[in-house]
Amino acid sequence: MYNYPNTEGYKTRHYLYLLTTIMSFLFLSHFTYAGTTKNIGTNIPVDDHYGLALEPAPTITYRFLPPAIGQQQIEQFIEQSPVLETIKQLSQRRFIFSPSLQIVFGSEDGPLFDPVTNSIHIPYQFVIEARKRFKNKAGINNQRELNQATEDTLLHTLLHEIGHAYILDRAIPILGKEEDSVDNFATILLLNDIARGDEIAMNSADLFALEDLDIDSFDDADFVSEHSLDLQRYYNILCLVYGSNPSRYQRIFDELPVSDRQQQKERCPEYFSVINQGWLHYLAE
Incomplete structure (x- = not known):
């Protein structure tokens, strides 16, 4: 006689098999x-x-507004610049935004970060003026060097404004001027993550020194501004660069009197260490 299988035992084993499979799938x-x-x-x-x-x-997007007459070349200059690719790469691993942060080129106001729209605004005119300043700077000898200095300043400026967005996004406590903190944010990223980041930082610092040349005297508004004075920002960046590699930049403060020069050389390595550790504590890897 043909023996029929034990259907109840079969159903039980089949049910346990399906349950195990489903649980394994959900777990994985x-x-x-x-x-x-x-x-x-x-x-x-x-x-x-x-x-x-x-x-x-990438967690940063770009938008280019139509340029005014005479600004078309600057729009193309920015679009073709390696700066955009650098920011893209950093936005994949160092400062990850969700929702994404938008950078708008061609705005009327700026450079600035707008927390309401979660966007950064960079006027074409800002790049034009930076280019003009570098064009008259001693040491800029050809078009390639002029383009490089302008790109370097644009990169540092973008990182500065991204710093504002990052502080808001991560609710990072700031004890002191936020503008100084994001100058440090930009410079630390350059020194840690970007090829020739030290040169980029020094070129961007040079723009502050060039802007300082336009100032004949100070008034009260200069001292109550949210920004430090241009020369202070210049020397702060140089201090971080020197502190990151003192043996390489022994002559970076040669323009200062001997006593001030020595003071900076003693102070800046420790200053760099503190600022570097502070920002790397927050930056993603």
């Missing part, structure tokens, strides 16, 4: 996604040791 899907993991608090996939590695999406 909770921790993996297409072979990648995700940054906590974002939807950015990052590399790991399994499956395909997906490139993280």
